[in-house]
Amino acid sequence: xxxxxxxxxxxxxxxxxxxxxxxxxxxxxxxxxxxxxxxxxxxxxxxxxxxxxxxxxxxxxxxxxxxxxxxxxxxxxxxxxxxxxxxxxxxxxxxxxxxxxxxxxxxxxxxxxxxxxxxxxxxxxxxxxxxxxxxxxxxxxxxxxxxxxxxxxxxxxxxxxxxxxxxxxxxxxxxxxxxxxxxxxxxxxxxxxxxxxxxxxxxxxxxxxxxxxxxxxxxxxxxxxxxxxxxxxxxxxxxxxxxxxxxxxxxxxxxxxxxxxxxxxxxxxxxxxxxxxxxxxx
Amino acid sequence: xxxxxxxxxxxxxxxxxxxxxxxxxxxxxxxxxxxxxxxxxxxxxxxxxxxxxxxxxxxxxxxxxxxxxxxxxxxxxxxxxxxxxxxxxxxxxxxxxxxxxxxxxxxxxxxxxxxxxxxxxxxxxxxxxxxxxxxxxxxxxxxxxxxxxxxxxxxxxxxxxxxxxxxxxxxxxxxxxxxxxxxxxxxxxxxxxxxxxxxxxxxxxxxxxxxxxxxxxxxxxxxxxxxxxxxxxxxxxxxxxxxxxxxxxxxxxxxxxxxxxxxxxxxxxxxxxxxxxxxxxxxxxxxxxxxxxxxxxxxxxxxxxxxxxxxxxxxxxxx
Numbered sequence: 001x002x003x004x005x006x007x008x009x010x011x012x013x014x015x016x017x018x019x020x021x022x023x024x025x026x027x028x029x030x031x032x033x034x035x036x037x038x039x040x041x042x043x044x045x046x047x048x049x050x051x052x053x054x055x056x057x058x059x060x061x062x063x064x065x066x067x068x069x070x071x072x073x074x075x076x077x078x079x080x081x082x083x084x085x086x087x088x089x090x091x092x093x094x095x096x097x098x099x100x101x102x103x104x105x106x107x108x109x110x111x112x113x114x115x116x117x118x119x120x121x122x123x124x125x126x127x128x129x130x131x132x133x134x135x136x137x138x139x140x141x142x143x144x145x146x147x148x149x150x151x152x153x154x155x156x157x158x159x160x161x162x163x164x165x166x167x168x169x170x171x172x173x174x175x176x177x178x179x180x181x182x183x184x185x186x187x188x189x190x191x192x193x194x195x196x197x198x199x200x201x202x203x204x205x206x207x208x209x210x211x212x213x214x215x216x217x218x219x220x221x222x223x224x225x226x227x228x229x230x231x232x233x234x235x236x237x238x239x240x241x242x243x244x245x246x247x248x249x250x251x252x253x254x255x256x257x258x259x260x261x262x263x264x265x266x267x268x269x270x271x272x273x274x275x276x277x278x279x280x281x282x
Numbered sequence: 283x284x285x286x287x288x289x290x291x292x293x294x295x296x297x298x299x300x301x302x303x304x305x306x307x308x309x310x311x312x313x314x315x316x317x318x319x320x321x322x323x324x325x326x327x328x329x330x331x332x333x334x335x336x337x338x339x340x341x342x343x344x345x346x347x348x349x350x351x352x353x354x355x356x357x358x359x360x361x362x363x364x365x366x367x368x369x370x371x372x373x374x375x376x377x378x379x380x381x382x383x384x385x386x387x388x389x390x391x392x393x394x395x396x397x398x399x400x401x402x403x404x405x406x407x408x409x410x411x412x413x414x415x416x417x418x419x420x421x422x423x424x425x426x427x428x429x430x431x432x433x434x435x436x437x438x439x440x441x442x443x444x445x446x447x448x449x450x451x452x453x454x455x456x457x458x459x460x461x462x463x464x465x466x467x468x469x470x471x472x473x474x475x476x477x478x479x480x481x482x483x484x485x486x487x488x489x490x491x492x493x494x495x496x497x498x499x500x501x502x503x504x505x506x507x508x509x510x511x512x513x514x515x516x517x518x519x520x521x522x523x524x525x526x527x528x529x530x531x532x533x534x535x536x537x538x539x540x541x542x543x544x545x546x547x548x549x550x551x552x553x554x555x556x557x558x559x560x561x562x563x564x565x566x567x568x569x570x571x572x573x574x575x576x577x578x579x580x581x582x583x584x585x586x587x588x589x590x591x592x593x594x595x596x597x598x599x600x601x
Contacts, residue, residue: 177366180333181424183353184360185380185431195379199370 047261054258057251065252066259070231071240075256077151078237079263082216085155089212090205093163100164101171118160123221130154131225146228151236154223155216162215163208170204206275210268217260283344284309284467285330285435290339292325292491299325300336301491307435307469307484309344312461314482315471318514322491323471324439330469331437332356344434344467359428359466363440365420367412373423374399374408380431398426401460418449425457429464438470442477454481475515479503487511519570526593528572533558534590535581541590544569549585551575558583560591 024032054062065071099105100112118126132138134153135145144150174197182192220238227234235243237260244253285307292300300322307313315323328334330341332353341348348356368376374395381391399405402422404415412420421441428436441457442450458481461468472478478485479499487494487502487510495507506512509525519528522542534541547568548559556578559568569591583589 175364175366177362177364178368180353181360181362181366181427182368182379184331184333184356184358185383185427186354186357187379187383188354191383195383196368 050254050257050261053251054254055251056254061251062255065244065255070235071256073232074235074237074240075259075263077148077235078217078260081148081151081155081236082213085152085159085216086209086213088156089159089163090209093160093208093212094167094201094205096164097167097171100168115161115164118158119165123158123219124225126157126222127154127225130157130222135226145226146230146234148234150226150228151223151234154226155219158219158222159212159215162212163205166208166211167201167204170201174200203275206271210271213267214264217263284311285344285469286340286342287326287330288340288342290326290329290336290341292322292329292334292336298491300329303339303491303493305486305493305496307467309467310465311483312458312468312470312481313484313486314478315469315486315488316475316478316514317473317488317494319473321489323473323488326488327437327439327469327471330435331358331360333360357431357434359431359433359436361421361424361428361436361438361441363443365412365417365424365444367420367424369412372409372411373404373415376412376423377426377430379427384431394430398430401429401463402426416449417445418453421445421453422456425460429466433466435467435469438468440471440473442474443472450477457481479515487514489514517570517572520567521569521591521593524593528557528570530594531569531571532592532594533560533571533573533581533583534592535583535587536590538590538592541592542569543588543590546583546585546587546589549578549583551578558589560589562591 066075096115100108100115121129130150130153131145133140134142134150136143144153178196178200179192182196187195218238219236220242223236224239227236229235229239237256241253241256244250244256285305287303287305287307290300290303292298303322303326315326317323325334329336330343332348332351332355336349339349343356343358353360368379371379377395377398378391381394386394395408396405399408402425404419404422404426407415407419412423415423421444425438425441438457442453445453454477457470470481479502482499484496485499485502486496489510495502495511497505502511503515506515512518512525512527517528518525519531520526521531537543542562544560544562546558547561550557550559554575556573556575558571558573558578560571561568571591
């Protein structure tokens with residue numbers, strides 16, 4: 001004689017639901033697996049290695065490297081100039097995106113293409129262009145070679161498209177209805193811009209700013225020719241890393257790299273917070 | 283008073299959107315601008331709101347010449363087909379927007395927003411974002427936002443056009459009741475004749491940039507000024523070359539002198555309505571006849587039966 005144990009319907013349902021919430025289907029599991037492996041191989045493992053390498057020489061190397069006056073000066077120059085350039089890009093990039101989306105003028109197509117040149121140009125070519133334009137033999141009579149200005153100009157050049165290009169599609173998607181609604185409710189153009197349009201663009205501006213800043217602190221090719229890489233004056237972090245490697249001090253190079261990494265992470269986090277604040281305040 | 287429109291013209295390039303429009307819209311009433319898409323009705327509404335400027339002509343709102351006033355200064359509430367919600371603001375913030383930029387005291391704004399949330403039945407959604415609302419709820423929010431500024435006139439551009447049929451019908455009834463409560467001069471644009479007939483006090487039929495007829499729903503239905511109005515406001519069929527309403531045709535099994543003889547070629551039932559296609563004996567296009575289901579059943583009509591058709595006298599048909 002066999003007895004069937006009655007299963008409690010409630011429990012059965014609960015377990016089933018619990019499983020479906022936690023488990024992935026076969027195909028999405030495979031997708032996630034491939035994505036994670038790929039991401040690990042290309043990003044996580046190299047990053048982990050850099051961190052390990054930086055503390056390979058012990059904390060002392062790490063500390064000494066990052067308190068070395070020349071390194072500090074290079075890091076400060078890099079971060080300062082990247083910040084200034086990014087702030088300028090926030091204004092100019094948004095303005096360029098606005099002009100490209102909202103205005104019609106002869107040569108618009110051309111401008112669309114020209115904007116991407118800093119993206120497409122090999123950075124060393126950009127460096128050459130900048131050197132011939134703003135170097136000692138400048139046809140404009142502007143010589144910024146071997147000054148902080150050279151770093152600033154080079155960064156401004158290479159980061160120009162970032163914000164314009166991230167804001168542009170969002171601006172295209174923005175409903176004109178919404179602006180008309182604001183106008184009919186009595187909002188001036190300025191109020192509409194501040195309270196309706198900018199909050200809608202804020203995430204895109206922040207994303208572009210993050211890209212622009214990250215590019216700024218990592219830039220090498222475009223500024224290396226014009227800046228002259230003078231220690232304590234025009235030497236940037238990436239050049240400093242190269243110097244360390246050329247001197248065989250890989251642990252020190254990795255230390256600077258890790259610090260740059262942290263700065264980039266911090267910048268992205270701060271921008272995220274600002275974005276969500278702006279969006280919420282509206 | 284109300285809205286006075288004189289000699290409005292508007293062209294978009296070669297396309298004539300509005301051709302010498304003259305119209306008086308009475309204060310406190312609900313007026314529908316009805317017509318096919320591309321007929322100019324939305325353009326006219328946008329010109330009243332100041333969102334579009336006319337090439338020539340005058341717009342007066344409650345006695346004030348508004349022709350050259352920007353939209354911001356017209357004190358007009360505008361509701362868009364696709365809600366135009368401020369996506370990053372909560373429902374309450376959306377409604378408060380017009381009051382906040384007028385720098386009203388906080389307490390006054392809060393009280394007004396509260397009152398409007400109740401009016402549009404969205405009190406429990408005050409802190410949600412528009413994306414968390416259904417289409418019908420979003421449109422009610424947009425309406426509350428427009429009403430918050432206590433507009434001189436309320437303008438709605440195809441307000442229910444993006445909603446599904448059931449919600450559209452609910453909102454239509456609700457708009458009518460709301461208007462009976464707040465009495466603000468209201469103009470709404472629609473291409474749905476049923477919507478206009480059901481909701482509006484006055485209907486303005488606009489086609490190809492011109493006004494075809496202005497009148498009450500009954501006027502327009504019973505005394506259409508043109509074939510266009512007749513055919514746009516409801517179903518029509520041709521009997522002896524005349525345009526008539528299918529439900530104004532008397533269908534008889536026995537011969538009537540001077541009636542059109544024919545044979546039932548098709549019978550369709552749509553709910554309580556019965557529809558017959560009758561092919562005239564002279565072989566011309568089938569005539570459509572409509573009656574209630576009960577009438578059709580009591581006569582036991584079926585395809586193949588010989589019948590006689592007569593336009594019921596007393597109700598005019600246009601030629």
